Amino acid sequence: MRFHLPGLRGKFVAALLIAAVVPLVVGLVVLETIGYRGMIRERGKMHQMEALTLVQAIQQASNEEGKLFDTWQNADPSMLEFLTEKNRELSKRDIREVQEETRRIDASWASWDVNEPHIQATIRNRGADNLREFLAHHPEVAETIVTDKEGRLVSTNEKTSDYDQADEAWWQKGRAMAKGQVWTDALEYDESSRVFSQDVVIPLYDGSAFAGVAKLSVDITSLFRSLGFDGEEKGERWEIVLPDGRILASSRSGYVSLRDRLDESQLRSLQRGGRSGTVRRDEEGESRLCGFMALGEGDSKPRGYVIFSSRRDEVVAPLRRNLAWVGVGSALLVGLCALAGFAFINRKVLRPLEALGRAARSISATARLKRDEGGDEEVAKAKRAEAELDLQRIQQIHTGDEVEALAGDLAVMTSRVLRYHRELEAEVSAKTSLIQEDLEMARQFQNALLPSEYPDVPPAEVDTAMRLKFAHFYQPASTVGGDFFDLIELGEDCAGVLIADVMGHGARSALVTAILRALVRNSTEQARNPGAFLSELNQHLHDVIARSGQTLFVTAFFLVLDTRNGKASWAVAGHPAPLRVRRGSGKEPEPLWTDPPRQPALGLVPRVNYRTTDSQLRTGDVFLLYTDGAVEAENPSGEAFGVERLAKYFDEALDGPMAAMPAKIVCEVTAFQKRAQYDDDVCLVAVEAGNGGMVVPRAS
Known part of the structure; x- marks a missing residue:
């Protein structure tokens, strides 16, 4: 298909549209870009605060579990009494003998069956019964262990990964804490309880004397649900993500813990400590605006992340509505200005130019006429009359600018051309008749030679x-x-x-x-x-x-x-x-x-x-x-x-x-x-x- 360029009127319309619409479109694009980025940045900060709120809620809930455990022990001193007895027995023995026995038991602990007497002694005693009773009332706690003042395991609800806890950082932290204090560790995978948990450490005292340390492993997933973050509300979603990208807990329905993962680009952004306010696509392909907080503050590497996200479309919908109204209003204003400008140009430029064009076409039409049978002489007269009428039209153009000067020059040229056409047609007609006579004579002469x-x-x-x-x-x-x-x-x-x-x-x-x-x-x-x-x-x-x-x-x-x-x-x-x-x-x-x-x-x-x-x-x-x-x-x-x-x-x-x-x-x-x-x-x-x-x- 051949493309035809528009006429002068179309070019003026295109120029007006370009002069008016392009700045409008560029302005709207810039406004939307700046507004979009600003809104994403601000909402990203808000989402980051939401993630921080969840982190603080988890830590606070974990601390509450530690305080509840301390209150439980005050209400039921059976476990603390059992621990005191164990410490007295320990004081009567030689310290080197105790250390040697601790190393021997700890070396074999991991290989022993749960029915081995040493293991049974830790899970079947008054203190262990007390711990199991506490777990029955607090399902968010996955595991509890209690050590004596030397770090040896005294009571637990199930077999642990090792016997000697004195070399563990949490035990040393608890040993240095004063009575009534609670310390919450970062998110980690607990080998003994086989859950992702957050450890809560409580020092145990017999009066003013240090008696041992208790550690509660709080199941983050259960705690997440108990805090009311299970389920989306108005498209908002909370997620707890491990360092390798696996999603531990999520408010999204239908997710599978530890199977669903973040996409690689989002995970790399988290690992680099990227800014909040990023946009990613979830499993359903939906774009979401995210804010996050790293867990395990103070460590060399984060032990997890808390992410709060919402649907991007819902975030930018107000901006787009405002831009739509601005665009409609601006388009109407631009359209009115373009119409006014086109009306002025049409009256002062386009119509005079059309008259000049018609006059030029009339002149060219008279130049192409030929004398022949069939009434062409009448057609010639009609064309000349039309050219004369166009000549009168262009003589009436008064725009006060270059168009009027051009019309005057064309009027002079038109009158001269029309006169020249009349003279030329008369001369051509006479010479054509003579040539036709010569050719006819030549044809007859040539036929005579045959x-x-x-x-x-x-x-x-x-x-x-x-x-x-x-x-x-x-x-x-x-x-x-x-x-x-x-x-x-x-x-x-x-x-x-x-x-x-x-x-x-x-x-x-x-x-x-x-x-x-x-x-x-x-x-x-x-x-x-x-x-x-x-x-x-x-x-x-x-x-x-x-x-x-x-x-x-x-x-x-x-x-x-x-x-x-x-x-x-x-x-x-x-x-x-x-x-x-x-x-x-x-x-x-x-x-x-x-x-x-x-x-x-x-x-x-x-x-x-x-x-x-x-x-x-x-x-x-x-x-x-x-x-x-x-x-x-x-x-x-x-x-x-x-x-x-x-x-x-x-x-x-x-x-x-x-x-x-x-x-x-x-x-x-x-x-x-x-x-x-x-x-x-x-x-x-x-x-x-x-x-x-x-x-x-x-x-x-």
């Missing part, structure tokens, strides 16, 4: 076995043409047929045919020898062309038919091969030669010896001589008519009368090219060696 009647060979009163018949068709491409043929009587029993094609067509070619006709008539002494005839004709023609200083050539074919001796002779000068066929033979027409003879066209080279070719002439032989205008005629697809089609229709025309044969073939050429006008001159000459006898004149 044979007006066919010769009787042999004469009608002679009784003979073979008689020649002739037919032709000649159609120039214009008024006059460059094709030429002639029939030459060489005696009662012999005739020559010459067909020639002058380079080009039109008046110049027609002049050469006239010269060629005169040369032919002056060279008939050599005509019984076709080669000598063309050689003499070439020499005379070359002399004439050389004196003229022009470059011209003529292709020619000369055929001599001798009815007495039954002989056909011919010579060729760069001309297409004629076709030959014998009536009643059942064979198709064939060219006289297949390999083009190297014989130049007439007028190109002086002193050329053209060869003569002889062949037997029999009754029924038919020759078709032609110029290239017939075989080179093209149909609308650019395909040429060609020699094969010419031979085909020549063969079909043999069934009809000899006189109609060339015209019938030309009708097929016209139907093939689907138009009556030819690009080149067309000339066909048919010669038949028919049955003889005496021709009896018809009665008048």
